[in-house]
Amino acid sequence: MGVDTALIWAVIILIGVMLYVIADGFDLGVGLLFPFVPSEGHRNRMMASVAPIWDGNETWLVLGGAGLMAAFPLAYAVVLSALYLPIVLMLIGLILRGVAFEARAKSSDHSRHLWDKAFFGGSLMASFFQGVILGAYISGIDVQDGRFAGGPLDWVSSFSLFCGAALTAAYALLGSTWLILKTDGYLQYRMRDLTKPLVWLLSVFIFAVSIWTPLAHEAIAERWFSLPNLYWLTPLPVLTALTCLLLLRSVEYGEAMPFVMTLVVMTLGFLGLGISLWPNVIPPSISIWQASSPASSQGFALVGALLIMPIILTYSAWSYYVFRGKVKAEDGYH
Template sequence: MLPDPTLTLIWAGIIGLAIFVYVVTDGFDLGIGILFPVMAPGAERETAIATIKPVWDANQTWLVLGGGGVFAAFPLAYAILMPAVYAPLIIMLLGLIFRGVAFKFRSRTTRIWLWDFAFFAGSTLAAFCQGVILGAVLQGVKVSGRSYAGGWWDWLSPFSLLTGVSVVAAYALLGSCWLIWRTTGAVQDHAYRMAWRGGAASIAAVGAVSLATPFLNHDYFSHWFEVPGLYYSAPVPILVAVTSVFFVRALRRRAEVAPFFLAQALFLLTFIGLGISIFPWAVPGQVTIWQAATVANAQSFMLVGVGLLLPVILGYTGYAYWLFRGKVEAEGYV
C-alpha cells in the first residue's frame, strides 16, 4: 500500500506545527538559561526562574511530538537524517538533560553557582545544536539508495555554525521578551536592555541565514528568485522588515506584551521562509515527503490518535499559561 498524498501533506503540517510550537515555547525558557550569566545572582535570577517554572515541562511535549511524528509518519526521512546528525543530536539531548537537572537541583544545594552554570551551559548547548541540526539538514546530506552515505563530521560546516549561533541569539531574544512581559521593576528594565541587544543580533542573523540559504541548493534559489516560487517568497522579507520595525517601536514605547508576540512573529516568518525553501523535500534534494511517508493505513491510524491527543495537549498547556498569567517577582506571582 502506498502513502496517501493528502494525508502526507496533513502529517507534514502536523509535524511542522509541533516543531514551530516547540521553538516558540521552549525557545523562551532556553533563552532565559542563555541569558543567565548577564543576570544578577539572587533576586533577578530567581524571578526569571519563577516565570518559567510552571510551564517549562509542558513546552518540551512538542519536541516529543515533532520527533516522534517524523519517526512514525516519515520513517525513510528519519532513517536517513538521524545518522547524519547523531553528534549534534546527542549533544542537544545532553544539554536538555543538564538544563533539567540544574533547574531542579539549584534550589536544593549550597553550590548554586555550579547549577546556575549547568543551567546556562545546558540551555546554550541545546539551542546551538538545534540550530546546527537545522543547518546540517538544509545544506543537504549524502544519500546512497535509501541510506545515509556521508561521514560522521559532514554536519559541521560554516553554514551550520551560523544557524547554530542564530538560534542561540533568537532564543535569547525570546527569553528577554518573555521577561519583559512577566516581570516588573529592575528585572523588567534589564530585560528591555537585553531585548535591544537580542533583537539586533537576531535580525542580523535572520538576514545572514536568509542570504546564504538560496545558494546552498538550486531548488532553494529557484523557490526564492524564479517564477512561480517568487510569488510566494517575495512577501516574506517585506513582512520581516515590517515586523522588525514594529518590534523596535514596541521596545521604544516600552510595551510589555507586544515585543514577545512580535518576536514570535519573526520566528513564524522565518519558519514560513524555511518551508518555502525546502518544500516538497523531506531530505533536501534527495527524498520528497511523498517518497518518505509511511503507508496510508498507518497514516490514518496515527491521525486518529493525534486527533484525540492534540486537543488534550493544547488544553492543559493553555490552562497552565492561563493559570500562571500574572506578573512574577522572586517570591512568586503577584
C-alpha cells in the same frame, strides 16, 4: 479521491516543531540570559517565570519526533543517522539544564553558583546544537539506496555553525521579551536593555541566512527568485523586516507587544524555511511522499495524533492561563 495522509502528517509535524521552537525557545532563552543578571533574587524570578510550563513545552518535541518515526520512517532513519552526534549533544544539554533546574532549588548558597552555570551551559548547548541540526538539515543529507551515505562529521560546516549561533540569538531574544512580559522593576528594565541589541543581532543573522541559503542551493534560489514566485514571496521578507522594526519600537514601553512581535518574527522565519524546503522531508531531493510509510499505517497513527493534540493544546493553554501575570520577588519556583 483519497485523503493525502502524508500531507496531513507533514503539516502536523511542522506545527509541532514550530510550537516547540516557540514554546521551549523562550525558556531556553531565559537560561541563556543568566550571565547578564548576577543578582540571586532576579535569577530566582527568571526561573519562576518558566517553572510551571517548561516541562510541558518539550511535549511538542516528543510529538514531532514520534510523528516523524510513524509517518516518515525513512526520514527518521536517515536524519538520525546523519545528525546523531549533534542530536545527542542537544539532548545532553537538555538533561543538564533539567537537572540544574531541580538541583538549584535544593542547593546550598555555597554551591548554587555551580548549578547556575550548569543551567546556562545546558541552555547554551541545547540552543546551539538545535541550530546546528537545522543548518545541517538545510544543507542536505547524502542518501543512497535508502540509507545515509555520508560521514559522521558531515554536519560540521560553516553554515551549520552559523545557524547554531543564529538560533541561540533567537532564543535569547525570545527569553528577554518573555521576561519583559513577566517581570517588572529593575529586571524588566535590564531585559529591555538587552533586547535592543538582540533584535539587531537576530536581524543580521536572518539577512545573512536569507542570502547564504539561495547562494548555496540552486533549487532554493529557483524557488524564491523565479517568476512568478518572486511576486508571491517578496511580501514575506518585507513583512519580516517591518516586524523587526515594530519590535524595536515596542521594546521601550511595551510589555506584551515585544514578545508577540518576536513570536511573529520566529513564525515568519519558520514559514520561509518551509517554503524553501517544501516538499522535501530529506533535503535536497526526497519528498514526503517518497519517505512516507504505507497510507494505512499513517491513517492508524493519525487517529491517535488527532486525539492527543487537542489535549496537549488544552492543558498548555490552561497552564499559561493559570500562571498568567507578573512573577513577583517573593514567588519561589518550587
